[in-house]
Amino acid sequence: MVEIHSPEFKENSRKALKDKQLQRALQHVRGNFIDKRLKAIAELPEFEALRDNARDIKNHVLEHLDLYLEAYEKRVVAQGGHVHWAQDSIEARGLVLDICRKVNAKTVTKGKSMITEEIALNEFLEKNGITPIETDLGEYIIQLRGEHPSHIIAPAVHVTKDQVAEDFRQAHTHLPSDRPMEEPESLLLEARGILREKFIAADVGITGANFLVAETGTSVIVTNEGNGDLTQTLPKVHIVMASIEKIVPTLEDMSQILRVLARSATGQEMSVYTTLSTGPRRKTDVDGPEQYHVILLDNGRSNMLGTEFQDMLRCIRCGACMNHCPVYHSVGGHAYGWVYPGPMGAVLTPQLIGVDKGGHLPNASTFCGRCEQVCPMRIPLPKMMRNWREREYERHMMPSGQRRYLQLWAWMAKRPAIYRLATNIATTGMRILGTGRGRFRKFLMAGSWTADRDLPAPQGGTFVSQWKRQRPEQAR
Amino acid sequence: MSSKAEILASIRKAIKGRKSAAQRRKDVESRIAEHPAGVLPEGPRTLAQKTKKFAEKAKQAAASVDVVSAGDEALAISKWLRDHNLPQSIRQGTDTRLKKIKWPKRGGPEVKTGPSDGTDLVGLSHGFAGISESGTLVLASGSQNPTTINFLPENHIVVVDAKDIENDHEAVWQRLRRRYKNGKMPRTVNMITGPSRSGDIEQTLIMGAHGPVRLHIIVVKGATNAAQKSRRA
Numbered sequence: 001m002v003e004i005h006s007p008e009f010k011e012n013s014r015k016a017l018k019d020k021q022l023q024r025a026l027q028h029v030r031g032n033f034i035d036k037r038l039k040a041i042a043e044l045p046e047f048e049a050l051r052d053n054a055r056d057i058k059n060h061v062l063e064h065l066d067l068y069l070e071a072y073e074k075r076v077v078a079q080g081g082h083v084h085w086a087q088d089s090i091e092a093r094g095l096v097l098d099i100c101r102k103v104n105a106k107t108v109t110k111g112k113s114m115i116t117e118e119i120a121l122n123e124f125l126e127k128n129g130i131t132p133i134e135t136d137l138g139e140y141i142i143q144l145r146g147e148h149p150s151h152i153i154a155p156a157v158h159v160t161k162d163q164v165a166e167d168f169r170q171a172h173t174h175l176p177s178d179r180p181m182e183e184p185e186s187l188l189l190e191a192r193g194i195l196r197e198k199f200i201a202a203d204v205g206i207t208g209a210n211f212l213v214a215e216t217g218t219s220v221i222v223t224n225e226g227n228g229d230l231t232q233t234l235p236k237v238h239i240v241m242a243s244i245e246k247i248v249p250t251l252e253d254m255s256q257i258l259r260v261l262a263r264s265a266t267g268q269e270m271s272v273y274t275t276l277s278t279g280p281r282r283k284t285d286v287d288g289p290e291q292y293h294v295i296l297l298d299n300g301r302s303n304m305l306g307t308e309f310q311d312m313l314r315c316i317r318c319g320a321c322m323n324h325c326p327v328y329h330s331v332g333g334h335a336y337g338w339v340y341p342g343p344m345g346a347v348l349t350p351q352l353i354g355v356d357k358g359g360h361l362p363n364a365s366t367f368c369g370r371c372e373q374v375c376p377m378r379i380p381l382p383k384m385m386r387n388w389r390e391r392e393y394e395r396h397m398m399p400s401g402q403r404r405y406l407q408l409w410a411w412m413a414k415r416p417a418i419y420r421l422a423t424n425i426a427t428t429g430m431r432i433l434g435t436g437r438g439r440f441r442k443f444l445m446a447g448s449w450t451a452d453r454d455l456p457a458p459q460g461g462t463f464v465s466q467w468k469r470q471r472p473e474q475a476r
Numbered sequence: 477m478s479s480k481a482e483i484l485a486s487i488r489k490a491i492k493g494r495k496s497a498a499q500r501r502k503d504v505e506s507r508i509a510e511h512p513a514g515v516l517p518e519g520p521r522t523l524a525q526k527t528k529k530f531a532e533k534a535k536q537a538a539a540s541v542d543v544v545s546a547g548d549e550a551l552a553i554s555k556w557l558r559d560h561n562l563p564q565s566i567r568q569g570t571d572t573r574l575k576k577i578k579w580p581k582r583g584g585p586e587v588k589t590g591p592s593d594g595t596d597l598v599g600l601s602h603g604f605a606g607i608s609e610s611g612t613l614v615l616a617s618g619s620q621n622p623t624t625i626n627f628l629p630e631n632h633i634v635v636v637d638a639k640d641i642e643n644d645h646e647a648v649w650q651r652l653r654r655r656y657k658n659g660k661m662p663r664t665v666n667m668i669t670g671p672s673r674s675g676d677i678e679q680t681l682i683m684g685a686h687g688p689v690r691l692h693i694i695v696v697k698g699a700t701n702a703a704q705k706s707r708r709a
Binding site for chain 2: 025028029032033044045046049050053057060062063064065066067068069070071075079085086087091135136137138141154155156157159160161164184185187188189192195196199200214215216217218224225226227229230233234244249250251252253255256258259266268269270271272273274275276277278279280281282284285286287288296298302303305306307
C-alpha cells in the first residue's frame with residue numbers, strides 16, 4: 001500500500017499553505033489548465049453533445065459490464081494475448097511478479113499509470129529484486145525524489161524547475177557537473193538520453209490503459225511524450241494494468257470519449273499519441289512484444305455498482321475537476337494523503353481505502369460546483385461528496401464540537417422564525433463590527449478559520465430580507 | 477471460485493434484475509455489431525477542403541506539412557532532409573506504397589529497410605489514413621511499417637495520400653474494418669498528432685520528449701486509394 005495520510009488532511013493542508021515552493025509551483029495549475037480547456041472547447045460546437053454521449057456510453061457499459069468484460073477477454077485471447085483477473089492489489093501485484101519472473105526480468109519500464117500507484121507496484125517490485133523505471137518525465141522526476149504523483153495527469157506539478165535540476169544533478173552523477181541546466185529544454189534532453197538506454201535494456205514494459213475496447217480486444221493509451229509507446233514496443237513482454245471500468249464497446253465509442261478527454265485534460269484537441277494495442281507481435285511483424293498480458297483489476301470497483309457512487313465509475317481520469325478546484329489550487333495534491341487528489345479523489349478515496357481513513361476528504365470542498373460543471377463525463381461530484389459527508393455524520397465520525405454546531409443549526413433551520421431572527425441579529429451585528437475594513441482578521445469561535453484567511457463582513461441584510469426588498473410581491 | 481468468477485458475480489449481483497439476461501446479451505451483441513458512430517463534428521465536404529483542413533490542423537499540432545503531386549515525393553523528401561541539415565539516409569519498412577517512390581538513379585538517399593534499433597536519424601512511414609478533424613495520422617503496424625520507426629528516430633516523415641484523408645476517426649475505423657476483417661486488428665494502431673512533447677516541468681510545453689522531435693507529413697495529391705480501387709473492382 002502507498003502510505004495513507006488522508007486522515008491528516010487538515011495538518012497536511014496547513015503545511016501546504018505555508019510551503020512557499022509548493023505555492024509557487026501551484027500557480028501553474030491555476031491559470032494554464034483552465035484557459036487551455038476553455039479555448040479548446042470553444043472551437044468544438046459539438047462539445048456538449050459529445051459530453052452527453054460520452055456519459056451515455058459509460059452508463060450503458062456499466063449496466064452491461066460483465067458481458068463486455070467477457071467479450072473483451074474473448075477478443076484478446078483470439079489474437080494471442082492473455083487476460084488475468086485480480087480482485088485486489090495483492091493479487092494484481094502477484095500476477096505482475098509471476099510474469100516478470102518467468103522471463104527473468106531485471107528491469108521494468110513503466111508508462112504513466114495511476115492504477116499501479118493504487119496497488120503500490122513499484123515498492124513491491126523493488127522488494128522482489130526487480131527495478132521499476134518510470135518513463136513519463138513527470139513520473140521519472142518524482143521517482144528520483146521518492147515521492148508520489150500530486151496530480152493524476154501532471155504528476156510533478158508540485159516541483160519547480162530548479163528542484164528538477166538539483167534532482168538530476170544528484171542522480172546523474174556520470175554527467176559533467178558544470179553542464180548548463182537552467183533551461184527546461186536541457187533537462188528534458190538529459191532525461192531523454194538517460195531513459196532511451198533504459199527503454200532498450202528493459203525486459204518488461206508495463207502500461208496502464210485509458211480504454212479497453214470490447215469489440216476488438218484492444219487496450220488504448222494516450223500520451224504526449226511517446227514514453228508509453230517505447231515502453232510497450234521494445235521489451236519482450238507488455239503488461240497492461242487496467243481497472244474493469246475502462247471498457248468501451250467499440251472503436252467509435254472510444255473516439256467519442258477521446259474527443260472530450262484531451263480537451264478536458266490539457267486543452268489539446270488530441271493528445272500527440274493515442275495508441276491501440278491488440279495482442280502480441282504477429283508472425284509477420286518485425287517488432288513489438290512477444291507476450292501481451294492484460295491484468296483486469298477490480299479493487300473495490302464492482303462494489304460501487306448499484307450504489308449512489310456508481311456514477312464515479314464513469315471517470316476517465318482527465319484531471320479537469322482538480323484543475324478547477326479552489327481547494328486543490330490552495331493545497332495541491334499531496335495534502336489529500338493517498339493516490340487520487342482533488343474532487344475525484346475526495347469521492348474515490350473513502351470508497352477504496354475505507355471511510356474511516358478517507359472520510360475526511362469530502363469535507364475538503366467549498367461546494368462551488370465547478371468540478372461538476374467541467375467534468376466531461378458529467379459526474380455529480382458535489383452530490384457524491386455530500387453522500388460521504390452524510391455517512392460520516394451517521395457513523396459519528398465527526399468531531400463532537402462540529403456535530404453539536406450542526407445539531408444546533410438543524411434545530412434552528414427547522415424553525416424559520418427563530419432562524420430568521422438569529423441570522424438577522426448576527427448579520428446586523430457583524431455589519432456594524434466590520435464597518436470600515438469590511439472583513440475580520442479574527443472572529444469569536446472561528447479562530448482556526450481566520451488563521452489562514454479573513455472573514456468577509458456581511459454587506460447587506462440576510463438573503464430573505466434582501467429578497468423581500470427586491471420582490472415584495474412574491475414574498476409572503 | 478476463481479477471481480474472474482468472483483468479479484463477474486459481484487458485478488451481476490449489483491446490476492441484477494434491471495433487464496432480462498437475454499435482452500442484455502442482445503443489447504451488447506448489437507452494439508458491437510452495429511458500432512453506432514455517435515456525435516460527429518461537422519467536417520469539410522470536398523477532397524481539397526479535407527486536405528486543407530488536415531494540413532492546417534497538423535501544423536497547429538506543430539507538425540510540418542508539404543502537399544505535393546504524385547511522383548514528387550522523392551524530391552520533397554530529399555529537400556526536407558537538406559533543409560534540416562540531415563544526412564541523406566532513411567529507415568523504412570517494406571511498405572508497397574513507399575516502394576513506388578522513384579528515387580533518382582544517382583544522389584538519392586540511402587534507404588535502409590527493417591525496424592529501427594534507435595540509431596537512425598530519420599524514419600519514413602506510410603500513413604494508413606489521415607484525420608482532418610485534428611490533423612491526426614493513423615499508422616498500422618506490420619513489417620510494412622514497423623512501429624519502432626514511428627518512435628525511435630528523431631525525425632519522422634510520413635507519406636499519406638490525400639485520398640486517404642477522412643474527416644473523422646469513425647470513418648477511419650470503418651476503413652480499418654474493411655482492411656483487416658472479422659474484428660481483427662494490427663498489433664498496433666498509432667494515432668499521431670504532431671511531434672512528441674512534454675509539459676511536465678512547470679507546465680511549460682517543450683517539444684521532443686521521448687518520441688520524434690520533428691514530424692514531417694507529405695500529403696500526396698492525385699494518388700488512387702487502395703480501398704476505393706478494391707470497391708470499384
